[in-house]
């Protein structure tokens with residue numbers, strides 16, 4: 001490894017280190033352990049507090065978007081005294097890779113999923129974080145191609161064309177009821193429909209289990225009427241749901257048979 | 258299109274207000290392509306409308322010129338397409354590194370002031386300029402500590418990179434001021450003898466003093482202070498003499514972002530200072 005690579009490696013290690021104290025206590029040793037030349041070890045020692053300022057800046061840059069996106073998850077873990085540790089483990093994982101700053105919050109969610117951090121102790125942590133992140137994800141989701149040949153009026157033999165952002169989700173707990181004041185979501189399955197409407201705003205709707213199942217069939221391409229009948233849903237009621245979802249901007253429209 | 262005068266960085270909180278105007282309220286905007294590439298939704302649509310309507314310069318955040326990691330070909334391809342569509346006259350980046358081993362810090366970290374540091378920045382700047390097929394500018398950053406034992410000072414480092422890579426210079430006058438205070442040198446003396454003929458654009462911004470660190474941090478979170486305006490006025494005619502141009506100055510604001518009106522008022526104040534500096538030089542010349 002070249003001198004330049006070694007220096008940058010040493011600095012990067014410091015930037016994501018869970019604690020600056022070991023570096024500040026012995027910056028020379030920090031450099032030595034990383035194979036730095038003697039002069040560079042001395043330079044680290046001479047500028048240790050200033051280099052630690054960089055660590056503060058990096059830690060802020062990488063955690064600020066996480067705290068912005070996940071305030072309820074933060075409240076939940078802060079109440080348990082675990083938020084700082086969670087962020088430190090996230091930074092230590094070095095999983096923020098995208099050059100786009102907007103991808104920091106998604107990287108945090110992906111890290112929670114992949115690492116399983118805290119999942120055993122707080123089984124509702126991941127569903128909650130997923131729900132919190134959804135708004136950000138849908139608000140900036142790439143636009144879909146313009147839909148052509150669609151009608152706003154549902155018919156029994158027509159199929160549904162969802163907006164590209166429409167998500168039909170089932171969570172093991174009532175994530176939508178959690179808030180910063182009361183961050184633990186009540187237990188029990190929750191069916192939620194979420195999307196970005198035509199104005200560009202985030203919208204969500206709580207569905208009954210049957211409506212959720214119906215939406216799943218519709219989104220899979222089943223014609224509206226037969227899908228309703230298969231689930232024992234009144235046809236007129238089903239079409240009203242279709243009309244309502246179109247009006248709310250969840251659907252691009254309907255395609256006639 | 259020729260860019261001159263004082264422009265403003267286009268920021269998310271102002272998108273609605275700016276898009277609602279019938280014409281640009283500034284001579285030009287500056288915009289980070291990273292903030293819209295690959296995005297959809299309302300903010301992205303408003304951004305694209307503004308960028309198509311108004312003159313715009315581009316400024317990158319994530320190319321890690323001094324870093325060891327190869328660029329993602331997809332990122333470069335998307336950036337190039339974006340710059341081409343905008344008909345950008347050039348693209349700028351910071352003379353720093355941000356990423357290592359595939360992971361990024363999203364912070365502008367200092368490249369060691371060494372021959373090896375120069376060589377890497379030269380090679381990568383040249384490569385990028387070739388791949389983007391567009392003039393490329395490098396910006397002098399605020400730096401709080403040298404990384405490792407320096408083999409040269411910042412002036413020599415910057416000059417060797419700019420000359421070696423044969424790229425333009427985005428002179429950030431606030432970064433220079435911040436460094437002059439943090440490291441205790443005279444900014445005008447620092448500028449004297451520097452390759453001002455390479456300056457194609459300037460940045461100006463505010464900063465914050467952090468008492469606990471005894472350090473100015475380049476927050477872009479406050480109005481521009483008078484000594485920085487004065488430094489801009491001092492250097493502008495010198496750049497004009499070296500380049501034959503009244504180079505564009507861009508007001509950056511990234512934190513504690515005020516209402517659009519307030520930012521435009523600050524721009525107007527800077528424009529007056531800009532015009533005065535160049536008018537004086539015409540009289541003197």
Ligand SMILES: [Fe+2]
Pocket residue numbers: 396429460509
């Ligand atoms: Fe700048």
